Amino acid sequence: MSDVNTMRVISQDALGGPEVLKWVEVERPAPRPNEVLVRVRAAGVNPTDWKHRANGGFLGAPPFVLGWDVSGVVEEIGIGVATFKPGDEVFGMLPYPFGHGSHAEYVIAPARALVHKPAGIDHTQAGALPLVSLTAWQALVETADLREGQRILVHAAAGGVGHVAVQIAKARGAQVIGTASAGKHDFLREIGVDEAIDYRSTDFTEAVRDVDVVLDTIGGDNALGSLRVLRPGGIVVSILPVGSTDFYEEAGRLGVRAVRMLVDADRAGMRAITDLIESGSLRATIAGAFPLADAAKAHELGETGRTTGKLVLLAD
Template identity: 75%
Template sequence: MRAIRQDVLGGPEVLQEVEIDRPAPGPSEVLVRVRAAGLNPTDWKHRANGGFLKNPPFVLGWDVSGVVEAVGLGVTLFQPGDEVFGMLPYPYGVGSHAEYVKGPARAFARKPASVDHEQAGAIPLAALTAWQALVDTADVQPGQRVLIHAAAGGVGHLAVQIAKARGAYVIGTASAGKHDFLRELGVDEPVDYRETDFAEAVSDVDVVLDTIGDDYRFRSLRVLRPGGLLVSILPSGARDFIEEAERLGVRAIELLVEADHAGMNAIADLVEAGKLRATIAGSFPLAEAAKAHELGDTGRTAGKLVLTLP
């Protein structure tokens, strides 16, 4: 099968289309013929520095939408021919930027019939991250004030829709040029981070979704109401900002997204209800993965980038 592999760390130029053996599903696994695979910032970070995967060679990609080609021993959820979408177990279950990929059956859900594979392939990792942060962890309730950083980004723009589906009042940071996009998503209060210090403009927030890290997480603690919660999706393992949260009388927690069958089903329900949709910032054939990475490296896209296969 064709796959996009890298043998060294570096820029987009290290990505090469190669022929490798097609995997076979083991017990409790499915083999999926990939029709679309989203890209996420974690892809270009791993490409450049190895991240959790350490040293190449490896094939990147956690998002996938496609058709079940074969099932392993004991699989009851799916059968060959089923259309599915999901996130491969993060971080070590990587490999969707290829014609076929295998993964645990329960990492997948049935693809919503209302969307195509390109749309479905853009959703899983970013939507699961937002779902696990805002629903599983923060349990956002109607009327709560939720601040989402980088609200036009991959995770951010899906997090906005999930928060709105929960009935929240959403504040989103983004450059001024993306504020119309934020309002279309449902953001109640856009904040231009380039011209405005959000820490001075925003207050009495119940939940902050930190998608940026660095000093944003510390500054965000000061906009929370007493007892409010900050969820950072960039876990560092450092205790300093968690201890600072405790000093300020608020809470802080770090989250690493997990493969999640129940979460994928909940996300599929939102998609079918018309409450969740990915904005596609760019779509590329598999062979042009390097071009997609070049665009992703700019950090300026609104929505998601996707690789597509026939």
């Protein structure tokens, strides 16, 4: 741990592969009004991290510090913060995309992006969950209005967003179809998938019909194909926010709905996620946990595309 005025972060001066990530010592920030300084204990690593590392994405040119998930301990509060005090254990997602910076020993967060960490889970679990859980919650509940008895198809159901979406869908009483390679089907059944499809050997557009909701985590032709498995009036929610207008045009032709979305920080959503955690309905599967200094190794593993669940960095 650095001295009281500095902190170490994982930063980069250039776009590129995992090797551009490096330890850097910087000045420790102070919270402004309605902000909280959090001592990071764990921070999830998501596909958006390695995509931004490689191409800049929404963030443009480096230097920058990645990371949107955070679980940790309140170190200091800014003027006007009434819901937290130093020493509180908190977790949440920094505002996406411009609130990044949790791959560090400390991070500034808007107070309203955080909630108290459930006592029943550790920081590794809590650091894994916010971004993927809010993504799934906002897609399935707020956008698609998934209800009991409906049928949902979750693509890449063993992935970070996918395995959380399965659990949220089951908690809402839906019937879940999930795609994954055959070797992950036992895992899918363990988390509640009712019907598993091996995307390598089966064309889901031929195997699935009349679903109410599709969660598209892949984009491109996968999003277009997903429109064809919906019942009339059904909806595909894609978490890939940019793509061809064919997606919307085909939806109109078929009489179904097509939506692209980006996750957004949200205290109400985090409270809903907390309720699911505390009821035992939601838990992250940890694909790997790495010391913060080994962020590059986490990126390397994530970019294989073969992980099950979530990767986490630990900043003890």
